[in-house]
Amino acid sequence: MSDVLDTVTDSGHDAHADHGHADVEHGAHGSSGLSNNKLAMWLFLGSDCLLFGGLISTYMLYRGRVQRGPNPNELYNIPFTSVSSFVLLMSSLTMVLAVTAAGRNDDRRMRIWLCTTAFLGSLFVGAQVFEFRSFYLKGLGFTTNLFGSSFFTLTGFHGVHVTLGVIMLLSIVGMTLRGKIPGRKAEVVELIGLYWHFVDIVWIVIFTLVYLIPS
Amino acid sequence: MAIIERPRELAPASFVSPKQAAGSFHRPVQTKGWKSWFFTIDHKKLGIMYGVAAMFFFLVGGTEALLIRIQLAQPNGKFVNAQLYNELFTTHGTTMVFLFVMPMAAAFANYFVPLQIGARDVAFPRMNAFGFWCFLSGGIFLYLSPLLGGLPDGGWFAYAPNTGPIFSPSHGMDFWALALQITGIASLTGSINLIVTILNMRAPGMKMMMMPVFTWMILVVQFLLVFAIPVITVALFLLTFQRRFGATFFDVKAGADPLLWQHLFWLFGHPEVYILILPSFGIVSEVLPVFAKKPLFGYKFVVFSGAAIGFMGWGVWAHHMFASGLGPISVMVFSLTTMFIAVPTGVKIINWVGTLWGGTLRFTTAMMFAIGLIVEFTIGGLSGVTHAVSPSDTQQTDTYYIIAHFHYVLFGGAVFGLFAGFYYWWPKVFGRMLDEKLGKINFWLMVIGTNFTFGPMHIVGLQGQPRRMYTYKAGYGFGPWNLVETIGSFIIALAVGTFLWNVVKTNGITGKKPRTAPLDPWDARTYEWMTTSPPKEHNFDSIPVVSHLDEFFHRKYAEDANGNMVKVATGEEILADQIAHADKHIHMPSPSYWPLVLAVSLPIIALGVIFSTYLAVVGGAICVMAAYGWAIEPSTADESDFENPAGPSTEVTVHV
Numbered sequence: 126m127s128d129v130l131d132t133v134t135d136s137g138h139d140a141h142a143d144h145g146h147a148d149v150e151h152g153a154h155g156s157s158g159l160s161n162n163k164l165a166m167w168l169f170l171g172s173d174c175l176l177f178g179g180l181i182s183t184y185m186l187y188r189g190r191v192q193r194g195p196n197p198n199e200l201y202n203i204p205f206t207s208v209s210s211f212v213l214l215m216s217s218l219t220m221v222l223a224v225t226a227a228g229r230n231d232d233r234r235m236r237i238w239l240c241t242t243a244f245l246g247s248l249f250v251g252a253q254v255f256e257f258r259s260f261y262l263k264g265l266g267f268t269t270n271l272f273g274s275s276f277f278t279l280t281g282f283h284g285v286h287v288t289l290g291v292i293m294l295l296s297i298v299g300m301t302l303r304g305k306i307p308g309r310k311a312e313v314v315e316l317i318g319l320y321w322h323f324v325d326i327v328w329i330v331i332f333t334l335v336y337l338i339p340s
Numbered sequence: 341m342a343i344i345e346r347p348r349e350l351a352p353a354s355f356v357s358p359k360q361a362a363g364s365f366h367r368p369v370q371t372k373g374w375k376s377w378f379f380t381i382d383h384k385k386l387g388i389m390y391g392v393a394a395m396f397f398f399l400v401g402g403t404e405a406l407l408i409r410i411q412l413a414q415p416n417g418k419f420v421n422a423q424l425y426n427e428l429f430t431t432h433g434t435t436m437v438f439l440f441v442m443p444m445a446a447a448f449a450n451y452f453v454p455l456q457i458g459a460r461d462v463a464f465p466r467m468n469a470f471g472f473w474c475f476l477s478g479g480i481f482l483y484l485s486p487l488l489g490g491l492p493d494g495g496w497f498a499y500a501p502n503t504g505p506i507f508s509p510s511h512g513m514d515f516w517a518l519a520l521q522i523t524g525i526a527s528l529t530g531s532i533n534l535i536v537t538i539l540n541m542r543a544p545g546m547k548m549m550m551m552p553v554f555t556w557m558i559l560v561v562q563f564l565l566v567f568a569i570p571v572i573t574v575a576l577f578l579l580t581f582q583r584r585f586g587a588t589f590f591d592v593k594a595g596a597d598p599l600l601w602q603h604l605f606w607l608f609g610h611p612e613v614y615i616l617i618l619p620s621f622g623i624v625s626e627v628l629p630v631f632a633k634k635p636l637f638g639y640k641f642v643v644f645s646g647a648a649i650g651f652m653g654w655g656v657w658a659h660h661m662f663a664s665g666l667g668p669i670s671v672m673v674f675s676l677t678t679m680f681i682a683v684p685t686g687v688k689i690i691n692w693v694g695t696l697w698g699g700t701l702r703f704t705t706a707m708m709f710a711i712g713l714i715v716e717f718t719i720g721g722l723s724g725v726t727h728a729v730s731p732s733d734t735q736q737t738d739t740y741y742i743i744a745h746f747h748y749v750l751f752g753g754a755v756f757g758l759f760a761g762f763y764y765w766w767p768k769v770f771g772r773m774l775d776e777k778l779g780k781i782n783f784w785l786m787v788i789g790t791n792f793t794f795g796p797m798h799i800v801g802l803q804g805q806p807r808r809m810y811t812y813k814a815g816y817g818f819g820p821w822n823l824v825e826t827i828g829s830f831i832i833a834l835a836v837g838t839f840l841w842n843v844v845k846t847n848g849i850t851g852k853k854p855r856t857a858p859l860d861p862w863d864a865r866t867y868e869w870m871t872t873s874p875p876k877e878h879n880f881d882s883i884p885v886v887s888h889l890d891e892f893f894h895r896k897y898a899e900d901a902n903g904n905m906v907k908v909a910t911g912e913e914i915l916a917d918q919i920a921h922a923d924k925h926i927h928m929p930s931p932s933y934w935p936l937v938l939a940v941s942l943p944i945i946a947l948g949v950i951f952s953t954y955l956a957v958v959g960g961a962i963c964v965m966a967a968y969g970w971a972i973e974p975s976t977a978d979e980s981d982f983e984n985p986a987g988p989s990t991e992v993t994v995h996v
Contacts, residue, residue: 157539161463164540168532172566179574179604183589190595267587271594274587278578300972 166316170323173286177327180279181334187271188335194269197276200260201336209252210332213287216245217325220318227314235314236298242321243294246287253284276335283331286324293317367973368931379931381465382877386472387451388769393476394444400483401435402836404428406829409793413826415814425810426493427512431482433496434516437616438523439479441754445619446475446530448761449558451769453534455868455875456552458543458883463536464529465929466970471530473939478522481943485515488951492516495808497609498579500590500601505583511950514583517576518946524569524576525942531565534558543867546886549643552866553636556643557622560650564611564618567654572608575601584949599664606657614653616750617717618646620757621688624710627760628692630862631707632699635890638691645684645691652681662730663737671730678728682721689718704862705779709760712787716752720745723798738808741801747794751832759786759839767857770847771873778842785835792828796821860911865893870914881922884914932973938966 157164188197223238257277265273297317300306306313368379377385408428411419420428450472454462462468485491490510494503503513538559542551551559579601581587588594590601629636636642658666658674666674692714701707723745727733736742759782766774800821805812812818848854860869869892871880888894895914897905941963948956 156542159540161536161540164536165464165532168535168566169528172528172532172570174570175567176570176573179571183574183578183600183604186597186600187589192595267581267585271588271591271596274581274589278581278587296968296971 166319184275184279187275190271195265213249216242220321224315224318227311239294239298243291246291290321381469383450383462387447390443390447394440397439404432409826409829412822415819417811422810427491430492441616443475456555459541460879462533464533466932466935467529470935471526473936474526477939477943478519482519514950517580521576522942527565528569531562534562543883544885550889553625554622557618560646561615561618564615568608568611575604602661606660610657611653616754620754623757623761627706627710627764628695630864631702634699637694642691645687648684662733675728675730682725706760706764708783709756713756720748739801740797740805744794744797767861768873772847772854773857774842775846782838789828789831793825796824865890878926881919934966934970
């Protein structure tokens, strides 16, 4: 969602101009009270909820159906995953700090916190890769059984979301360094923040349903 | 008189070597030629492109239908074999649903929603272009399948495990799943875009309850899309993972539940039914008041019943699965919800009839198609209610009775509504009138063809003719009715041909000078008629302030002393007034390469998923490049992107 353009909003360089009321109406905050970009991000996240809803339902349907290969209880390493979950949750905190810094136009702190968030996110993804590998070595492949297919699909989709988030965070850092962000910087950071928090919340649901509730 | 910045064609032609803009290319700012279409982000051009592409797929899907009907015209048909027959009905359904009705509704929505709410474009014009190119590349990708291993053959709802690698070994279903994934991206981006546009960019004074009904119905549809598309996305991913990577989701041997696909598909599929029909309901709700010369009867009821359909549409999906052994409680619950959802639909029918009641009716082609929708859709709605009765439905499942039902609601409903829209809005979009005489021939052929084709299906369906069977034996009594159906289907083809001839004849394609449409040919009521036909690039010179539902009508008519409505202004006067108060500076976003490049990368990735990882990597690289190009590209072109950069001081006055 890096599409940050206000269609017909005046870019504001000719202050003397007589702008039609349409331009006022179409400004940063539309009749819904949210800017176009933010409203679009909320809608996308609402849609993404149903994507994860479908994947979680599939997992819940199939988690107990193990005809061959290991079953969930033999594999999960709850303490390890708890630590990586904690890391991901902490990244939400650093994301908030980045958004606040962006709101204050403090570019240096904003970049520091964005990089920290990206680092914590990649740590989480790294832990997930490690976990996938250890499951695989214990005999659970993608095609082994229904549990394997649905587990790797669900957590894999979440991992892809985190990875995309990390890429977006680092891209934003790069773009602010080169001064190439179109639109308002603080809002762009806030939009990625919304996405990042959403991905974290989804992980809380997945962690609870997949890891903590015994099958 | 309006002053528009960047009057490209009027500036002196002197080429100055441009600086490289934020991306690596300069922007495609041409206003003429193929580039002005390929890289456009203008919602009106995209609307027309949606319409043309959807019409093309309508002809493709229609041809498939005719081939099916030729095969079934006689018992023991030998025209196609069983495998080809499977492929034909699968692609017919897929094409008509995903590549004709949805994008044609998107064509109307793209073109008219901004005009109906007084916006100059949609909220995210580049995303709008991306949506169109995704739809088109998804459609083309689907039709690459016959060249690369066979058309999909698992039915348009693709029940797994029947569509798994064992029962459908060709690449057809891979193409099907990935093509729908790509068109799904089009629907998702389009829906987010239109919701933001409608909620945030209405003309000053236009409250939600002053929006034209078509815009309202489009809003409901976009909310359905936002939440329905991810569900089928999941289903398609699961199917693709099973077919391409050996996952076990639908492998019954591994303990999989075959109902998983059905639930996921119909949880998407039933809202999809309303996604298909509600835009046509919106069109009809625009057409009927204009030609009955009365306001829509019960505007609020029409709006709220539309929203109610939107909500209740989520609670009826399992009525597609009554025969699958859900258990008595589920069946009872879904029977009841299915009966309830007939109520808001019935409310709409009553409102339309109430609009006609006592009106001064003008039977133009658009009006006749709208009335045709009311009649044909009601027939389909009544047979729909019989499906809510689960014992009866169990008997009818997978027979031609079901085919009869959903063709009455989708062809007699959705398609009739779209044709009403063609005839009603043609002068707005192209500034030309379609021929009314040919239009009426078109309408009557369509009505006769529809009832001949789909009417007898009720009878043979109740007699037990199963759907998706490539032939039937003589002696069951199906033969004569099937012949009638086949004749009917060719009458429909004739109707569509009449429409195309009408378009060719009245739009100067034959070389005859076309007739320019009057500004307000129908004495219309809504906002989109308050600008030129076709509208300018920026839609409105100034955005009129809204104070009424049916704003245009209230500007044209006022009550006299006796309480009668009398005409006080013409459309031309209202337009002249708008031009006199034109906004001096209108900034429109600039065209872009990236939506097209990004959309083209998706079928390359999809081909890679089927055939070769290297191809997927290439597609992925293009995708990443396009995403970054898009992200760092500002929404309006830099001065240096124009061949003749002009400083802000050289604004040129354009007379309009």
